[in-house]
Every structure is written in C-alpha cells, then in structure tokens.
Amino acid sequence: MKVKSILISQPEPTSEASPFYSLAKNLKIQVDFKPFIKVEGLTAKEMRQQKIDLSKYSGVVLTSRNAVDHFFRVAEEMRFHVPDAMKYFCQSEAVAYYLQKYIVYRKRKVYIGGKSFSDLKSILKKHKKERFLLPSSNILKPEVPTLMDELNLDWKRTTMYQTVSCDLSELKDVQYDILVFFSPLGISSLYDNFPDFKQGKSTIAVFGKTTLEEAENRGLKVDIKVPTPETPSMTMALENFIKENK
Template sequence: MAKKTKNPIQSILVSQPKPQGRSPYDAIAKKHKVSIDFMPFIEVEGVSLKDFRKARINPNHFSCVIFMSRNAMDHFFRMCAELRVTMSQETKYFCKSEAIALYLQKHIQYRKRKVFYGDGTIKSFKELLLKYKKSGKILFICSDKNKGSIPAFLTENEFEFKEAVLFKTVPTDLSDFDVSTFDLMAFFSPYGVQSLLHNFPKYKQKVTRIAAFGPQTCQAVKDAGMRLDLQVPSKEYRSMSEAISRYIENQG
C-alpha cells in the first residue's frame, strides 16, 4: 500500500483552455474527488498589418504555402484579407495533417489536387515536402516562437523558402489569479512556464507538485529552478491525464 502523503492533492491547475465537452479530467475529478481548474498561461496574438509590411512579403509571390496548424492558417488568410490579396487558384498548400488540410475549406474553395498533407508526424511531412520539392517557392507560416524543425529542414535540403511570422505567443495576464492555492500544476509548453515567472517573478514552489509534458517543457521547469515532480510522457503513461491519475493513486 502506498504511503499517504502529508500534502494530498486536492486541487489541480491545468495550464490550458478548458476542453469542450467531456474530457479525461472529468473522470479524474470524480474518481479522486479533486477539483480541477483550467487556465491558459499563454495567448496567441496576430501580427499587425503594419508590422507585417516591414517583412516586405507578398503572399502571391509564392507558389506554395506551408501550414503546421489551424492557427497559422487563420492568421495567414486574415493577413491576406488585410492586404487585400487574393491567392492564386494555382497555389499549392502543404499541411502537416489531414485535419489541418480540411480546415482550408473555411477559407478557400478546396481543390484536392492543390492540397497535400502528411499523417500528422514530422517525418511524413518532411517526406511529403521532398516529394514535391520542385513545386516552387515556399512561404512558411509560423509564430515568433517554436518554429519547429521545418525551417532547418528546408534550409538543409536547399528549398527556396521564406518564413512569414504572422502570430506571436504572449503570456496571459494572471495578476488576478492565485496559483499558490493549487496542489499540482500541469504545464504543456516552455512558454507556459515562462508565463508563470513573468506573472509571478517571486514565485516559490514549496509543496506544489509540477507536471510537465514534453522534453522542452520539462527542461524549462528545471531551468527555472523548480522541482519537476511528474514528467510526461514516460514508459508508464502517455498522456497528462493518465499520469496525474496514477500520481494521485500512488500518493495514497
């Protein structure tokens, strides 16, 4: 039998927006009789037309556009509208996954022969790009942070491309939020950890447990001088919800 802890977990803060509909966290709350709050620690802001003009990029000068997320797609077509630019019907769109590709229907008339997508993995997407390397000049839509490995891949393989930063990640204002009342906080991005310290420069972890998803997020927790209590994924669990549930069980 697991030894009972002096500070049992009764309240959890998940640094993401609250899921729509039912989620695994509902089962955790019911099973372990804990309260779970959701609060995104970061927000996405669109780059202004004035700032984008400084990059001197005309979307219609590119025959291919890369989208790694729906956010990227939304901000690209927002900027096209602000620039009063209509993309050519011959433009090819390369998307990381089918779900992102289908989202194109929100913005343009969907033409299968002009839309290409991977299976959701970076490996398959890189293979896709290599297959169509001769398709023309590429515009890579990205944020100011976390551009991933695609730009380096395009450079290494001598693609003709340009990055277009159309949105940026900024800390959420948490000044009216008391994070010290939670027994466990779950982070999913290094920027979430940075947001915590941005909002609370004098934050002290004390007995609060910290869970982090992904190697970069885990490293950000350690770099911030905090104790990492739960690293996800691992051999034991793949998801944050499963990891938290098991962790509570092991607390006794």
C-alpha cells in the same frame, strides 16, 4: 499529502467528455483551468514592415492550424485574393482537414505530409520550382528551416502571429496542490507573471521533454512526468499520483 486542487495551465475543455472532468468527479477534487499562453496575430501594418508580398508566392507551407488561420487573416487584411492556383503543403492530415475552413478542398492543390515536418520532404522536393511562403509564429522548430534550406528551395519565412504570456494576476494569492504544464512557454509565463515564484508545497506535473527541461532549469522540482510507458496521459499520471498520496 492529500490533493484537493489542481490547476491545468490550458483553456477549459469544450467537451464534457474530457477526462479531466472525470478525474475531478471520480476523485472528488477541484480541477481548474487557466490558459498561461495565448496566440496573437500581427497586424497588416506589422506584416508590411516585413516587406512580404503575398502575390510573389505560389505555395504555402502550413505547419499548424494557427498558421492556416493567420495566413488567410493576413491575406484578407492586406486585401490579397488568394488565387485558386495556390498550392498548400500541409504538415499533417489535421492541418489539411482544417484548411477546408477557408477553401473548397477538392478544387485546390493540397499536399499532405505525415506527423512530423520531415514527412513533407519528398513532396517538397518534387515541387522545387515553386516559391514557398512559410507563415509561422515567433517561435519555429529548428528542423523546419533546416529542411527547407537542405532542399535548396526558394522560400521565405514570415511571422504572422506570436505566442505571448497571459495575464495571471488573478492567481496571485491562490494556492493549488498540483500545477500542470504542457509546454516550456507555460513555465515561462508563470515566471513572467510572478518573477519571485516559490514552489513551496505545490507539486509540479509536466508533459514532454522540453517542458521538463524548462521546469528544471527554473529550479522546480517535478514529481509527475508525462508521458511514460506506465502513464501515457496526464490524467492517468495525475490519478495514480493522487491515489498513491491519499
């Protein structure tokens, strides 16, 4: 099988230094990008239906940059002035750094975990007197509410945004040698758009265990699985596969 075209189910990279561009150039193949999923914010009206009063909370638990964006978006739409005394509990340094888009970092109380949500445990435990708001999408990792409940915190989850399938109708009659997926939702979007999708001769590449599980549950044959000790990145795995099947 000679690979001539690859579809990456993500937005096109903004940096020219993306390894996908190098892959396309070095191997002289076509690499296209198309996001299969997108994030949509709930309106202020939809938020009010959840009966969330932002003024009742003294701490915000932020698990992603999307959570940061939509917390401040909703606050603005609901005409709620976020007080200077608000405390921010960020899952990672990346989330905390992104928070500077909305606040003067050095003048606020910002607490930072590590890589996973469990790294916030000791920090949250020290602030048990706070009332916590957890802005999230319609999909939330189970360990998040489990940990919050385990600590007996006074907390409330609010859905401020949701991940939905993109319209992929323009791909209906387009064929690619390799389809690349990075999340279970990307696989779901494929079938939301094309319920009768048949893999045919297309090779499927997936990143992550949950993506692999979703692909296999859908009956797809996965030939490229990332990460592995030999191929920790998707571009490396794609390059090896293409060279081996040249």
